[in-house]
Amino acid sequence: MGERGASATAIVTARAAELAAQVDAAFDRLLAVPDDARRRLYEAMRHAAIGGGKRLRPLLVQAASDLFHIDREAALRVGLAIECIHVYSLIHDDLPAMDDDDMRRGKPTVHKAFDEATAILAGDCLHDLAFQILSDEGTHPDPFVRIELVRALALASGPAGMAGGQMMDLEAEKTRFDLATVTRLQNLKTGALIEVCVEAAAIMARLPAEARVPLHGYARDIGLAFQIADDLLDVEGDPALAGKALGKDAAAGKETFVSLLGVERARAQAAMLVDQAKAHLHGHGAEADLLRAIADYIVERDR
């Protein structure tokens, strides 16, 4: 890890640790367990949502919100909503019918710790919770901002975004995808939700469309860099650090950035994307330092 990476990691991990505690505390409040037959459902949601993960998406919302001096509480709640979608997608993706994973974030997956039916419902409920949070007037006083946030997230998580990418990923086991198709798959599967993190800040700042272009460029670039880093970790990483099974793409015969480009070219491509992502921020000063550090961190992380 170079000096640039070391300092990026330090900057990111300090802010991320503070934020992770806030995210956990917020989920703890939102998911208070009721004293009725829904107890198991809430316990499953808590199992998945509390205490784990890098909280990269809430951190990105915070970092992009820094650019426009957006209220940190509003940014936290929007980050929580996006994290709800991320966590719901992990629960459903881990199901036996999908990726069939037993471990996630170093813990048993929800269907292992509970059962499949509870996992399906817990995912569905976190999916709703995202929109409950965004539509709450406590998140942002302006209904126009709230409805734009809902719209952006519903588009990013649905068939033209994350879930569409997951469908392509299932098909990738049956067909050999080329680099352009793998890129499109990943732009949908992970890119759309990463992009909506910075778009959310732009919505809260009521930024005109043309002023959003560099932010979208930044998000698209770090989204792909993130996925390439993930593909590299899947080949080279330590399952104990990652907290989940690795090497699954190769076993499933799926094409990835690493299988198509090789390790060295994939690593170079990720580094190029990080530089390009930071270049999109040239119009900003120190207020964009966290976004820059996140871009570096994404390819330096070891899990």
Next chain:
Amino acid sequence: MGERGASATAIVTARAAELAAQVDAAFDRLLAVPDDARRRLYEAMRHAAIGGGKRLRPLLVQAASDLFHIDREAALRVGLAIECIHVYSLIHDDLPAMDDDDMRRGKPTVHKAFDEATAILAGDCLHDLAFQILSDEGTHPDPFVRIELVRALALASGPAGMAGGQMMDLEAEKTRFDLATVTRLQNLKTGALIEVCVEAAAIMARLPAEARVPLHGYARDIGLAFQIADDLLDVEGDPALAGKALGKDAAAGKETFVSLLGVERARAQAAMLVDQAKAHLHGHGAEADLLRAIADYIVERDR
């Protein structure tokens, strides 16, 4: 079927047939199949969403909107959004890990016609589509109305509504519920989504809270009457007409209104609820006739 029932069925089926064609046409437009690896996902969504069902929820939105002269196109789009949630819940409830049903609306369920992974994703995508529709400015010009619609639907479909009721339903196989608990279960599982149909009309009409009370009373009463009728059908109905397996609750050892009350008392309770539902509409004239006819129809239907 009495004369009241016969005329209610005639009134409801005429309007429902017209509406069903509009719902199908709208889903056909919204779910145009893309020429890429997401084809199977869209085909699964179309399989579940197009051509089937009574479209009771869109019809209720129309009927409640009649009271306030709300634009029919807006009412149709809101009805579509609620139907998306209903259809997604059917796809997930039919999964092997949940109710394990092979037939729905006279067709193979989505996981039978496609596969489990596709069914999970198709449900997830219809879940998002609901919020995409509500947040679209084509649905209603006022962002405050749109965000209130999102909020009402996200609350009705989540852990404090439909999905919470589904969780209670899963627990009902393990515990013997009493009448109060079965009533609460059904108020959540089917009642919440029925209630949001009339609440949506109240939101579009920007009705003050106190003016919404009778509408909520109507919805709660027909929601329970609908469920009692469903429980009666589960015992007495014809699977060919119903288009799905029947007799499953008794086989699973679940308490229902019929198991707890017996057939005769259950039927009397449903009739009482229908009368009570219509009494909530006493302040309205002919503009509430469709709502009245729906209340009668709900207990007269044979599927």
